[in-house]
Amino acid sequence: MTLPDTSETRSPSAPPDPAPLFTAEGVTVRFGGLTALDDVSLAARPREVHGVIGPNGAGKTTFFNVCCGFVRPDQGTLRWRDEPVRGLHPARLAGMGIARTLQGLGLFAGLTVAENVLVGADRFRRTGFASSLFALPRAAADERSLRERADRALEEVGVASYTGRYPGSLPYPVRKRVALARALAADPELLLLDEPASGLGADDMTELGELVRGLTERMAVVLVDHHMDLVMAVCDRITVLDFGRVVAAGSPAQVRDDQAVIDAYLGEEARAGGDDD
Amino acid sequence: MRTLPRRFVPRSLLLRNLLGVLAGLVVVVLVLETTSPFRNSQLATMSYYAIAAAGLTVLTGLNGQISLGHGALMAVGAYTTALLLEGDAVPFSLAMLVAAAVTALVGILVGAAASRLHGPYLAGATLALAVGVPGLAIYFDGLLGGEQGLSVRSPRPPDWFADAHYFVTAGDLSSAKYLAYIGWLTLLLVILLLANLMASRFGRVWRAVRDDEVAAELAGLRLGRLRVLAFVVSAACAGLAGAVLAMVVRLAAPSGFTIVLSLSLLTAVVVGGLGSIAGALLGSALLVFLPPAVTNLGTGAGLTGVQAAQLAPLVYGVVLVVVMLLAPGGAMGLLRRFWRRGINQGGSR
Numbered sequence: 001m002t003l004p005d006t007s008e009t010r011s012p013s014a015p016p017d018p019a020p021l022f023t024a025e026g027v028t029v030r031f032g033g034l035t036a037l038d039d040v041s042l043a044a045r046p047r048e049v050h051g052v053i054g055p056n057g058a059g060k061t062t063f064f065n066v067c068c069g070f071v072r073p074d075q076g077t078l079r080w081r082d083e084p085v086r087g088l089h090p091a092r093l094a095g096m097g098i099a100r101t102l103q104g105l106g107l108f109a110g111l112t113v114a115e116n117v118l119v120g121a122d123r124f125r126r127t128g129f130a131s132s133l134f135a136l137p138r139a140a141a142d143e144r145s146l147r148e149r150a151d152r153a154l155e156e157v158g159v160a161s162y163t164g165r166y167p168g169s170l171p172y173p174v175r176k177r178v179a180l181a182r183a184l185a186a187d188p189e190l191l192l193l194d195e196p197a198s199g200l201g202a203d204d205m206t207e208l209g210e211l212v213r214g215l216t217e218r219m220a221v222v223l224v225d226h227h228m229d230l231v232m233a234v235c236d237r238i239t240v241l242d243f244g245r246v247v248a249a250g251s252p253a254q255v256r257d258d259q260a261v262i263d264a265y266l267g268e269e270a271r272a273g274g275d276d277d
Numbered sequence: 278m279r280t281l282p283r284r285f286v287p288r289s290l291l292l293r294n295l296l297g298v299l300a301g302l303v304v305v306v307l308v309l310e311t312t313s314p315f316r317n318s319q320l321a322t323m324s325y326y327a328i329a330a331a332g333l334t335v336l337t338g339l340n341g342q343i344s345l346g347h348g349a350l351m352a353v354g355a356y357t358t359a360l361l362l363e364g365d366a367v368p369f370s371l372a373m374l375v376a377a378a379v380t381a382l383v384g385i386l387v388g389a390a391a392s393r394l395h396g397p398y399l400a401g402a403t404l405a406l407a408v409g410v411p412g413l414a415i416y417f418d419g420l421l422g423g424e425q426g427l428s429v430r431s432p433r434p435p436d437w438f439a440d441a442h443y444f445v446t447a448g449d450l451s452s453a454k455y456l457a458y459i460g461w462l463t464l465l466l467v468i469l470l471l472a473n474l475m476a477s478r479f480g481r482v483w484r485a486v487r488d489d490e491v492a493a494e495l496a497g498l499r500l501g502r503l504r505v506l507a508f509v510v511s512a513a514c515a516g517l518a519g520a521v522l523a524m525v526v527r528l529a530a531p532s533g534f535t536i537v538l539s540l541s542l543l544t545a546v547v548v549g550g551l552g553s554i555a556g557a558l559l560g561s562a563l564l565v566f567l568p569p570a571v572t573n574l575g576t577g578a579g580l581t582g583v584q585a586a587q588l589a590p591l592v593y594g595v596v597l598v599v600v601m602l603l604a605p606g607g608a609m610g611l612l613r614r615f616w617r618r619g620i621n622q623g624g625s626r
Contacts, residue, residue: 068495070491070494090494090495091494091497091498091499091500094494094495094496094497095497099495100495102491102492102495106489106491106492106495107489107492108484108485108488108489108492108493109488109489110484110487110488111481111484111485111488115481115484115485116485118478118481119481119482119485119493119496119498120496122478122482122496122497122498123496123497125478129479129506132473132474132477132478132479133470133473133474134291134470134473135289135290135291135294135473135476135477136291137289139477139478140289140290140291142478143477143478146478182492182496186496186497
């Protein structure tokens, strides 16, 4: 597998430190007696891809659920720029510019590809109920501008030829792209990608890597994935979780050689019977 | 040539829907003028079923909320109309508007409760509405007339309408025909507005909320608000339907709004095809025209009157079962499937 070589876009030593867009500090989540996240901190910076890795059950998805408002942390702070956003409703966070893809994709089965992506663009609507009820010209203009946004997102991920199809009739990799297009149509400032590479072949994964690097021009990306070569090639920083705790954080090179990370993954392999990547 | 050439179909949604409604109006005038007073009154009955069913298909088909309580919402509209028309002061059109508004308000309350419920719980809660609301009429019998209900004076056609009618048709305007006109003009207006909504952003996000709540919320949609809105739109339609019913039946009484009415509406939209206005029309037509047709067939085949009348619900039940087995998408789903197959075989794709 060849992945885009991004080493020249990043300085080899210490990465530059733009002000964080989204910060999680000391986030702790307990489900009954189980501590899913324990004092987790992470800062997503503009123009960067931040990887979150760890063995199964390490708390990666729970962390995403905290970031987009589905799970309210028991302790810790969340900040969007300098504003505290802990406890905000998911729809509010989405309206501020946080978009997320789901591991299970969550495409709307009864909507065409184009309509799915239009829902993603919905936060840019300007007209209300009455305009739609009476089909006023301004509702039509609004719809046209949403359509332009949706078309751009469809073009960008390369699924513009499927607009009239329903998700159920499409192969998995195409559906994955549609889900990504839906998130991009929201023109987010922070994009959370939950296992974007799962189920993809080598070619699709290479393209995905290039696409994600390209996205950093206009947004911060946080990415959870199991495919180490993708994560190492694409990410500027990596946070490693194990049993809900941060065991390592830093540049891909730093993380790769960290003993705690090696232990976590060796432990995982021992637990899973050694058949995991 | 299956589809109209592109240049004959206007690009504007409003214009397209208006054209459709105008065509519908022509058909309505032709049908009402060429059929007997008995058929006129059957068509008037169909109009209020269809108004309520069109609203219900938006709620259940597009937004995925089941309601077994739309008969009760029709009762709210009917009683509001009956109360407003008691003196001679309020014109019936205003009474209809107020009935729709009052029922929409009730819809906000019910919808807010419903938006937190799913599946069988929602069915149960709306069922309680269907059972409970007619009981209110009996409890407040001083105001609402108890078991006997309130009689409603049926509106007289204003001069301009009678003149216009004579100008177009050169025929008599019977009371049954006038009521059928009121019902069908209301229905056409409701269809126009609902078609606008369904083709708009609201139709899209209602379906999105129905299909995947988590993804809808991640896209920034307010699930609760959108669900309540769908309920309110649907309730307003039910209120209008109740207003038409009160004027056509000339009575608003508890016996007119039993659970059977709610169930009939739901079966109508399911048989016709959930989420389709044409399907709602088809289902309502079936509700009104199938029982007498079956009864006629029965007496023709030598059954007694009572036996023949009992045949009708049986046949309706069989139709429902067959549709569910063979065409879960309803009649419109079936048509759509044939349509698509036809296009594919036609080689245009």
